Amino acid sequence: MSNNEPGFSTLAIHAGAQPDPTTGARATPIYQTSSYVFEDTDHAAALFGLKAFGNIYTRIGNPTQAVLEERIAALEGGTAALATASGHAAQLLVFHSIMQPGCNFIAANKLYGGSINQFGHAFKNFDWHVRWSDPADIASIETQIDDKTRGIFIESLANPGGTFVDIAAIAEVAHKHGLPLIVDNTMASPYLLRPIEHGADIVIHSMTKFIGGHGNSMGGIMIDGGTFNWSESGNYPMLSEPRPEYGGIVLHETFGNFAFAIACRVLGLRDLGPAIAPFNAFLLLTGVETLPLRMQRHCDNALEVATWLKDHAKVDWVSYSGLPGDDNHQLMKTYSPKGAGAVFTFGLKGGFDAGVKFVEGLELFSHLANIGDTRSLVIHPASTTHRQLSPEQQIAAGAGPDVVRLSIGIEDVSDIIGDLQQALDKV
Amino acid sequence: MHQDSYSDNFIAGILRSVKTIAMIGASPKDVRPSNIVMKYLIAKGFKVAPVNPGHAGKEIQGQMTYASLADIPWHIDMVDVFRGSDALPGIVDEILALKDRPDVLWAQLTVFHAEAGQRAEDAGLKVVMNRCPKIEYGRLSGEIRWSGVNSRIISSRKPVAQRGFQALGIRPQSK
């Protein structure tokens, strides 16, 4: 192609993919293989020693997965990416590359409940310590940074609250203290918002959600912004020190601005093992080709539904940053002018009991623990995704007892509203 | 002044036309970036002369090492620099003093000196700085994609397979 930068929709279809070099197959083939034949022992040694490009074993990389990685890296404006079995696996590999035992990181308290569990419980076993902060209160982040802090983690658009975060302001604090900013961009998707453009150094996704978009495959990914200097402080020895795993290679000096993604692959994925299945990579790739179309429709439908709900007599409140009166509307207009996403919360005047009755009365909406499907979805977070949290944590995360979360699908909006109407009638 | 920006066509043109490379700062240690890049370039069919005064007369990756550019007894198409940016002005002096000058000055990732680069360019050399020929070769051929790297190449054309397994080449200039 010419040297003009291709647009987002072109990248969503083409980035990373070329016809298969031997067969000419145009769709990306599913390389359903565990391993790859070496030409000779020297070739094998070069591959194992990170001296040649190529596939060795699907726990470390796979050609179908690689197309997906490059595509998402291109959509996010990153230098490289690493796909994993789930969003949680991507988070694990990112933190494995920046943390040492005894270190801490700052995380927003408005996160997907599963991430709050992973950081607060599972990571404690590695002696990695999360410090919670309010992403709307920059001081609550900055005052917790000390010489053992290794990063800051936020969601660009928080699940389930549906609130945008001032990424640039938090990036400034992170960089002032020599820390990378890690942004979970699952809820917004790169169609709405590209965190690297606002100062993020690493982006992660649960591709299970909007990137795949069809609710059929688990997958996660980390994207390297290529922006962070891993050697400056000496605090990131996985990148800046000779690695005994590879005979003394220093990853940052060897791989430059995509060294972080390489570290997540060759130190994290290789040794911890959460590889994505090639078939899932294929389904997610097929899904992402229509991301721009789907995401706009999700947003348009969600705005119409939120507007309708706000005026309903049985509805107490609606929290959707796409609504002009919403507290978060200004940030939404700055960070995500094309739309406010598909996921938002609301409360019924009848509180918890009305919420339960409402959820059980829906017929088109599916009651399940996911977001970002073509189908419209509903859940009561306090009894499900955010159940493990204390009542205070639930409220801080935007998942109090009266909260109902919707993920608006791409069906006809009249049918979506019709289903909500009939379920509200029964309350 | 020389800018840190090169078109894919410019880089591909260099990697297509160059056959012989002098690598200044080549290390005998097999985990150093210079050694890794040298091994890769040799596998891709380039003839590489390591230049390293501390190792002159001994081999690196099976190639005889020279103490200076002037000692290399054959024509060099490209000089590839694995030294700090502040070494570049002196290296440009050395290149310009050669009777048989190379066509290309290439400086590795993080190695950049606008004034020295401009001087080489004014003397008729093609100049690339702050890039790695292994990464650029991998990017333009498509090999780097297997590592999940954003090659920034959008193309509906079939990649160019080379002999052996998992080996891609740079597409010849289209007619």
Ligand SMILES: Cc1ncc(COP(=O)(O)O)c(C=O)c1O
């Ligand atoms: C915002 C966000 N981040 C991370 C995850 C975890 O991803 P996965 O379920 O793919 O492990 C989820 C899943 O719901 C999520 O919504």
